[in-house]
Amino acid sequence: VSERWIERAERELASEGRKRGGARRAVLELLGAEPCALSAQEIERELHRRDGRGASRASIYRVLDELERLRLVARVETGQQVVRYERASGHGEHHHHLVCERCGLIRPFSDPGLERAIARLSERVPLAVSEHEIVLRGACASCAESPAAPPTDS
Ligand SMILES: [Zn+2]
Ligand SMILES: [Zn+2]
Secondary structure, three states, X not given: OOHHHHHHHHHHHHHOOOOOOHHHHHHHXXXXXXXXXXXXXXXXXXXXXXXXXXXXXXXXXXXXXXXXXXXXXXXXXXXXXXXXXXXXXXXXXXXXXXXXXOOOOEEEEOOHHHHHHHHHHHHHOOOOOOOOOOEEEEOOHHHHHOOOOOOOOO
16 A cells, blocks of 8 residues: 555645545545556445445546546556546556456556666657556456357347
């Protein structure tokens, strides 16, 4: 759990004059403990599972919007229909994503050699590079094992 991230987020939200709320704290604790990205729907489901009440989708989106505006969470676009959110990486926590195109599974990965290659490339391209994101798509281990779903007859 990234206590530091949770504390930083609470501090920055408080300095914006945001009131503490149950949904906010619950979302912070969830994302603070999560190594990678979750969709709003996954957050809603998990919060409900935890205390049997959860938080409304609207209040979850409100918290995510605030956190995104303060750059405390990053939006992860994987090219699927769903947008996911993860806590913004501090120093040394930078990672990229593996996405299963069949079941939607998303996993973090990092690779120092890749980072060095991107840093070298960044010096040669006509762009002052500030960020990069890498998504590798394919089939996860369990989807690769099981045969593709048969075509539906319709
Ligand atoms: Zn991630
Ligand atoms: Zn899969």
